[in-house]
Amino acid sequence: xxxxxxxxxxxxxxxxxxxxxxxxxxxxxxxxxxxxxxxxxxxxxxxxxxxxxxxxxxxxxxxxxxxxxxxxxxxxxxxxxxxxxxxxxxxxxxxxxxxxxxxxxxxxxxxxxxxxxxxxxxxxxxxxxxxxxxxxxxxxxxxxxxxxxxxxxxxxxxxxxxxxxxxxxxxxxxxxxxxxxxxxxxxxxxxxxxxxxxxxxxxxxxxxxxxxxxxxxxxxxxxxxxxxxxxxxxxxxxxxxxxxxxxxxxxxxxxxxxxxxxxxxxxxxxxxxxxxxxxxxxxxxxxxxxxxxxxxxxxxxxxxxxxxxxxxxxxxxxxxxxxxxxxxxxxxxxxxxxxxx
Amino acid sequence: xxxxxxxxxxxxxxxxxxxxxxxxxxxxxxxxxxxxxxxxxxxxxxxxxxxxxxxxxxxxxxxxxxxxxxxxxxxxxxxxxxxxxxxxxxxxxxxxxxxxxxxxxxxxxxxxxxxxxxxxxxxxxxxxxxxxxxxxxxxxxxxxxxxxxxxxxxxxxxxxxxxxxxxxxxxxxxxxxxxxxxxxxxxxxxxxxxxxxxxxxxxxxxxxxxxxxxxxxxxxxxxxxxxxxxxxxxxxxxxxxxxxxxxxxxxxxxxxxxxxxxxxxxxxxxxxxxxxxxxxxxxxxxxxxxxxxxxxxxxxxxxxxxxxxxxxxxxxxxxxxxxxxxxxxxxxxxxxxxxxxxxxxxxxxx
Numbered sequence: 001x002x003x004x005x006x007x008x009x010x011x012x013x014x015x016x017x018x019x020x021x022x023x024x025x026x027x028x029x030x031x032x033x034x035x036x037x038x039x040x041x042x043x044x045x046x047x048x049x050x051x052x053x054x055x056x057x058x059x060x061x062x063x064x065x066x067x068x069x070x071x072x073x074x075x076x077x078x079x080x081x082x083x084x085x086x087x088x089x090x091x092x093x094x095x096x097x098x099x100x101x102x103x104x105x106x107x108x109x110x111x112x113x114x115x116x117x118x119x120x121x122x123x124x125x126x127x128x129x130x131x132x133x134x135x136x137x138x139x140x141x142x143x144x145x146x147x148x149x150x151x152x153x154x155x156x157x158x159x160x161x162x163x164x165x166x167x168x169x170x171x172x173x174x175x176x177x178x179x180x181x182x183x184x185x186x187x188x189x190x191x192x193x194x195x196x197x198x199x200x201x202x203x204x205x206x207x208x209x210x211x212x213x214x215x216x217x218x219x220x221x222x223x224x225x226x227x228x229x230x231x232x233x234x235x236x237x238x239x240x241x242x243x244x245x246x247x248x249x250x251x252x253x254x255x256x257x258x259x260x261x262x263x264x265x266x267x268x269x270x271x272x273x274x275x276x277x278x279x280x281x282x283x284x285x286x287x288x289x290x291x292x293x294x295x296x297x298x299x300x301x302x303x304x305x306x307x308x309x310x311x312x313x314x315x316x317x318x319x320x321x322x323x324x325x326x327x328x329x330x331x332x333x334x335x336x337x338x339x340x341x
Numbered sequence: 342x343x344x345x346x347x348x349x350x351x352x353x354x355x356x357x358x359x360x361x362x363x364x365x366x367x368x369x370x371x372x373x374x375x376x377x378x379x380x381x382x383x384x385x386x387x388x389x390x391x392x393x394x395x396x397x398x399x400x401x402x403x404x405x406x407x408x409x410x411x412x413x414x415x416x417x418x419x420x421x422x423x424x425x426x427x428x429x430x431x432x433x434x435x436x437x438x439x440x441x442x443x444x445x446x447x448x449x450x451x452x453x454x455x456x457x458x459x460x461x462x463x464x465x466x467x468x469x470x471x472x473x474x475x476x477x478x479x480x481x482x483x484x485x486x487x488x489x490x491x492x493x494x495x496x497x498x499x500x501x502x503x504x505x506x507x508x509x510x511x512x513x514x515x516x517x518x519x520x521x522x523x524x525x526x527x528x529x530x531x532x533x534x535x536x537x538x539x540x541x542x543x544x545x546x547x548x549x550x551x552x553x554x555x556x557x558x559x560x561x562x563x564x565x566x567x568x569x570x571x572x573x574x575x576x577x578x579x580x581x582x583x584x585x586x587x588x589x590x591x592x593x594x595x596x597x598x599x600x601x602x603x604x605x606x607x608x609x610x611x612x613x614x615x616x617x618x619x620x621x622x623x624x625x626x627x628x629x630x631x632x633x634x635x636x637x638x639x640x641x642x643x644x645x646x647x648x649x650x651x652x653x654x655x656x657x658x659x660x661x662x663x664x665x666x667x668x669x670x671x672x673x674x675x676x677x678x679x680x681x682x683x684x685x686x687x688x689x690x691x
Contacts, residue, residue, distance in 0.1 A: 015521070015522060015525055018522055019522070019525060019526055022526075023534055026534045026535060026537065026538040027534070027537070027538070029538045030537050030538045030539075155672055155675060155676065156668075156672065158672075158675060159616070159668055159671040159672035159675055160668050160671075161620050161623060161624070161664070161667055161668070161671070163623070163624060163627050163643070164643065164661075164664035164667060164668065167643060167646070167647050167661065167664065168661070168664070170647075171658075171661070272524075272527060272528070273528075275527040275529075275530070276527050276528045276529035276530070277529075279527075279529045279530065279533075280529070280624055280627070280628075283628065284647065291529075294530060294533065295533065295628065298533050298534070298537045301537075306534065306537075309530070310526065310527075310530045310531075310534060313526070313527040313530045314525050314526050314527065314530075317525060317526075317527055318525060
């Protein structure tokens with residue numbers, strides 16, 4: 001198990017480096033950079049621009065810039081001035097400086113990534129808690145009215161673009177006034193009690209969660225139904241019934257446990273589309289997450305923010321896939337991780 | 342094979358209905374200039390946020406109600422009680438059918454001389470442009486991007502996946518690493534980064550090509566992976582070995598022996614993945630990075646509707662109609678794809 005995790009992490013390193021290189025090249029090739037606005041501004045002294053160019057290494061060729069960026073990324077530093085030798089190691093990840101926000105990128109990501117992870121997490125939980133029961137019910141009552149209606153709804157949910165659903169949700173929130181139209185917290189958030197803070201965030205999360213989760217529900221429900229039907233016809237289910245096990249035990253202990261596996265595998269894929277979907281939903285619903293950050297940064301050519309955000313997106317994707325594999329191994333003891341790698 | 346497919350499709354009413362719907366939509370896009378009453382960029386500032394006009398039937402003609410602007414600040418329009426008739430196959434603004442044949446006949450035009458009397462089947466937007474017209478013109482971009490994008494993707498996916506699966510070994514290894522690399526970046530992030538690299542401002546036609554290329558560049562990876570798996574299993578079949586023994590060239594084996602065995606899969610996969618391209622273009626345009634004004638695309642129209650915020654506060658629901666159009670198109674492709682898959686191979690997992 002441990003060796004599997006280590007191996008997966010090691011293979012992720014070259015991939016991440018390659019992604020960083022690609023994004024770096026894309027940003028480098030893009031016309032203009034984050035100092036373009038400063039250069040065009042007459043009030044900014046030329047010397048300052050030149051000095052900034054030197055500081056950020058913009059006058060160097062691209063491979064030197066990339067190496068500089070990578071060098072700063074290396075998290076383990078050496079501090080000569082520390083009191084004891086064991087204190088001299090310091091963990092300091094420098095992802096660069098955000099030109100438009102005027103803060104280090106690390107600080108920026110530290111506030112944005114938890115927000116996106118929170119939204120992804122609530123959406124997945126929401127999707128699963130609806131998709132699994134619905135899929136099971138549709139499979140048990142195959143070809144019933146409920147099955148047909150849920151299949152129809154699943155089609156609709158699969159086909160509605162996330163950003164359109166988000167626009168509709170904002171429309172709904174604005175018209176009804178029942179939900180906030182955006183953001184993660186209210187204005188008075190800072191003055192609330194801890195319980196009040198929690199409730200405030202939960203209240204703001206409802207609409208984005210529903211929007212992001214809706215499209216996932218449909219896909220998962222269809223997978224769940226198909227698998228459940230497959231296992232319902234399996235021999236061991238006949239055996240269980242022949243033994244005289246109660247129907248509830250047959251359904252939940254024998255069929256459901258088997259049918260749920262592909263859903264866990266789909267978790268990895270779901271995470272990928274979740275991140276992309278979150279980018280749109282965050283921008284429309286004004287949710288302060290990674291997607292909103294990367295979009296803003298791209299428009300402002302805030303190079304280091306873009307690179308860090310895309311890297312973090314890719315990293316989260318890989319971790320999501322790893323997590324899915326581990327979950328699968330935990331849920332299904334027949335799976336051997338070593339051979340799966 | 343093709344005839345058999347159509348016959349089978351006829352037996353599935355839902356799938357067939359989806360096919361008919363799609364054909365109608367593509368026809369509407371092709372004949373947009375004939376169906377639309379106004380040029381797509383024609384403004385009428387006196388008619389901002391005009392609601393959909395009411396129609397009624399009397400004396401063998403269709404009449405259009407005339408509206409008065411009751412409250413310009415709130416964009417409130419009320420019927421004035423008067424009406425004007427519609428003329429069928431009347432002459433209107435000149436255009437070129439299929440981009441070639443000059444014509445000025447339109448399906449319908451208001452039969453009045455007063456330019457203030459306009460017909461808005463789906464209302465008007467901020468600058469008084471006809472939403473119905475823009476929806477039709479937008480369909481040209483939004484619908485064709487799916488077809489062109491998927492063709493590029495399928496060709497690339499087949500070449501890379503087919504070659505990787507057929508040759509195996511080192512080619513396979515590196516092709517699959519490339520695929521994994523592309524799939525490791527969240528799709529929309531990569532889309533945005535690619536878009537940012539390629540010059541900020543293009544003309545509409547160039548932008549269109551650019552979007553297709555970007556979407557295809559990201560989309561081929563998944564297809565290539567599946568085709569590789571399929572061609573890997575085909576490679577060891579006797580007929581491929583026989584062809585190899587006869588000394589046929591690799592290209593010929595790929596196109597004559599492997600491709601025909603993949604057509605059914607490719608057809609289903611293409612139908613089911615066209616929505617991704619339509620949605621991708623809509624998302625890019627929605628974010629303001631795709632098709633630019635004054636051209637129309639469904640995503641762009643939605644983004645304008647959202648920007649105004651008036652949609653939310655004052656309830657100009659008709660501005661959301663492009664979203665409904667995307668929804669209907671995507672659902673039709675999904676239904677058709679599922680029906681085709683059931684015909685071709687019910688056990689296929691996509």
